[in-house]
Amino acid sequence: xxxxxxxxxxxxxxxxxxxxxxxxxxxxxxxxxxxxxxxxxxxxxxxxxxxxxxxxxxxxxxxxxxxxxxxxxxxxxxxxxxxxxxxxxxxxxxxxxxxxxxxxxxxxxxxxxxxxxxxxxxxxxxxxxxxxxxxxxxxxxxxxxxxxxxxxxxxxxxxxxxxxxxx
Amino acid sequence: xxxxxxxxxxxxxxxxxxxxxxxxxxxxxxxxxxxxxxxxxxxxxxxxxxxxxxxxxxxxxxxxxxxxxxxxxxxxxxxxxxxxxxxxxxxxxxxxxxxxxxxxxxxxxxxxxxxxxxxxxxxxxxxxxxxxxxxxxxxxxxxxxxxxxxxxxxxxxxxxxxxxxxxxxxxxxxxxxxxxxxxxxxxxxxxxxxxxxxxxxxxxxxxxxxxxxxxxxxx
Numbered sequence: 505x506x507x508x509x510x511x512x513x514x515x516x517x518x519x520x521x522x523x524x525x526x527x528x529x530x531x532x533x534x535x536x537x538x539x540x541x542x543x544x545x546x547x548x549x550x551x552x553x554x555x556x557x558x559x560x561x562x563x564x565x566x567x568x569x570x571x572x573x574x575x576x577x578x579x580x581x582x583x584x585x586x587x588x589x590x591x592x593x594x595x596x597x598x599x600x601x602x603x604x605x606x607x608x609x610x611x612x613x614x615x616x617x618x619x620x621x622x623x624x625x626x627x628x629x630x631x632x633x634x635x636x637x638x639x640x641x642x643x644x645x646x647x648x649x650x651x652x653x654x655x656x657x658x659x660x661x662x663x664x665x666x667x668x669x670x671x
Numbered sequence: 672x673x674x675x676x677x678x679x680x681x682x683x684x685x686x687x688x689x690x691x692x693x694x695x696x697x698x699x700x701x702x703x704x705x706x707x708x709x710x711x712x713x714x715x716x717x718x719x720x721x722x723x724x725x726x727x728x729x730x731x732x733x734x735x736x737x738x739x740x741x742x743x744x745x746x747x748x749x750x751x752x753x754x755x756x757x758x759x760x761x762x763x764x765x766x767x768x769x770x771x772x773x774x775x776x777x778x779x780x781x782x783x784x785x786x787x788x789x790x791x792x793x794x795x796x797x798x799x800x801x802x803x804x805x806x807x808x809x810x811x812x813x814x815x816x817x818x819x820x821x822x823x824x825x826x827x828x829x830x831x832x833x834x835x836x837x838x839x840x841x842x843x844x845x846x847x848x849x850x851x852x853x854x855x856x857x858x859x860x861x862x863x864x865x866x867x868x869x870x871x872x873x874x875x876x877x878x879x880x881x882x883x884x885x886x887x888x889x890x
Contacts, residue, residue: 531717531720531721531756534748534749534752534753535724535749535753537748537749538724538727538747538748538749538750538752538753539724539727540748541746541747541748541750542747544748578728578739578742578746579730579735579738579739579741579742580735580738
């Protein structure tokens, strides 16, 4: 004991600092988790969605379709609309191209323009070709393609991959 | 390196002077009862911090208030902890402020030249109770709704002015979305701003006059 030179005053200072540090950490570390919790939640890929019967979809032209997905965000249900274009190249049930209408630049909705023979985005003049490839403008990548399947009754079903890329 | 940085800051901010004048003040002989003012200040800061974090998720709308609190409690990491601290800290703060006041009264610390410190302290007690009253409504469950119905009804029993006070508190004749919104506004902006300001004056007066010693035979 006689070897210790810690004064009462210094001990009190150190103890106050230590207790303050423990309280700050005990609150501060959980708070980080509290603030970033929604960012760590896994986003689901989404269940397959039937978009129509093959016999109702014309061959050789872009057929628009849309679907709504309701997600629970916190204490509220949020319904979001998604859409795209179906192009049947021929009568064969596996000769189909399904493009997302969501512009890969900043998520505006593109429209098919017959005279331009391209998908045009109204927001920043993006231009995509008939296969979704970028022709002009700021988009970093082509339009998204939907995976699809056709069952015995001719019902076309897609997997809404767009959900994955959504925050 | 740290020494240099400290010297640079100290020359400009006067950290050493601040420490000597704010924290290293001479104190009369005291005991644990003398720490309750600091405990109240600590609880105020704790309530402020946890309250700010709760507003990240809480929604002051009749449609979503209760759901957002359920979300905080069940789905947000450590939401139960942050809200738990805020919930229990509120009761504890009223208790600690009140015992602090009793101590000041019993040791006659409110006398010259500290009357103003006492009066401001009374204001701080009322504001603390106001924080409790407005915060109680925010979960918007049955207990909150009816407690506020009764509380505003009591305020409405004032002669002549009663009906006006009741309508001013509720934002209309009924407990509604307007009530929830104005209680929220009072709870997170108006009352805390007043509290923080008055706490500043309270602390200034304590540092200016120093702490009172216990009364002895000569007093």
